[in-house]
């Protein structure tokens with residue numbers, strides 16, 4: 001089976017490529033990348049005017065399967081991924097039951113393989129049941145296909161527990177993904193603490209709730225010489241803590257979400273619960289710091305924290321609405337916007353969604369080198385489209401961007417050479 005992707009602008013940061021080239025796929029793998037490849041008997045995909053990138057990787061996704069399928073499942077979640085140009089996701093373990101044992105890991109991997117439209121790499125929990133008191137069987141879980149460990153949704157409260165988790169995970173070089181939050185400082189807050197929370201009469205979450213937890217986890221990573229990945233950095237302080245730690249040689253990486261580099265807590269005015277997530281939308285100063293962190297390489301990856309919730313869990317009073325928004329289908333245009341605004345070069349933007357997260361997850365994806373699996377995204381960077389709830393593949397519609405016109409979208413997504421999504 002041969003496919004020739006012709007005349008696209010190939011942007012493959014891993015291999016320092018950004019030029020108009022053809023890509024030949026044979027039996028699901030990249031066979032050649034060159035100009036004017038002779039098609040022979042290959043099926044031709046005309047990519048003129050399109051960007052051709054490695055399939056995008058979203059390293060922070062909640063698929064809600066098993067147990068919370070009324071919000072999302074592996075089928076709909078990976079369809080949403082494919083529609084967003086994403087060919088690989090790492091999924092968080094806060095499912096029911098929690099991904100803390102081999103049976104659940106095997107279920108997720110098998111369902112994704114058999115019925116999914118994207119590769120799914122499970123992240124297992126740090127503690128059993130995410131309860132915070134006993135470490136999960138990390139070695140066995142890693143062996144079973146997990147790419148790292150996290151109690152995401154919750155912090156690992158106990159410092160000693162986090163220390164042991166880092167030490168244990170380090171014996172097989174797996175990262176711990178930290179949801180950095182000091183719950184005693186969050187103290188029941190519902191949005192960022194600042195002038196807007198005061199005006200709205202909502203209890204605030206101060207930036208120090210994130211910074212204090214980030215600082216602790218970075219120090220523990222430094223102390224143990226283990227790998228730490230800080231999820232969804234949203235404050236100026238946490239970006240700076242990661243920057244300084246990297247300069248000291250700490251093995252720390254981090255990610256930022258499109259919502260944290262696009263929106264401020266001003267979006268909460270009107271009490272729109274689709275502006276409620278954890279960490280919360282912050283101040284303009286924080287947004288600027290996150291964008292600077294993306295630009296200077298402090299932030300390694302853009303990840304969505306795709307967090308589907310049912311309408312009934314969002315259509316309630318702001319203070320009691322669940323945290324989180326869906327993100328897979330708006331990742332690409334929001335990231336390309338940073339290119340339009342000259343925050344990032346196109347190559348940087350693509351790296352943040354491909355080779356960088358691949359390196360953190362330790363997966364053989366995010367590259368269009370000869371021999372690699374042909375996961376590929378064809379992008380029309382100029383096409384405008386409006387986010388319509390009815391057209392989203394995700395089962396949940398909790399996005400603050402419904403009704404918003406975006407620029408740029410995936411027009412075709414290939415998974416090991418097979419088209420899993422096409423936009424006409």
Ligand code: DOR
Pocket residue numbers: 062094152153154179276277278279305307308323324325
């Ligand atoms: O907004 C969020 N949603 N933050 C989290 O930490 C958890 C996530 C979820 O699972 O809904």
Ligand code: ZN
Pocket residue numbers: 152153154179231232278279
């Ligand atoms: Zn989180």
Ligand code: ZN
Pocket residue numbers: 060062092152153305307
């Ligand atoms: Zn999350």
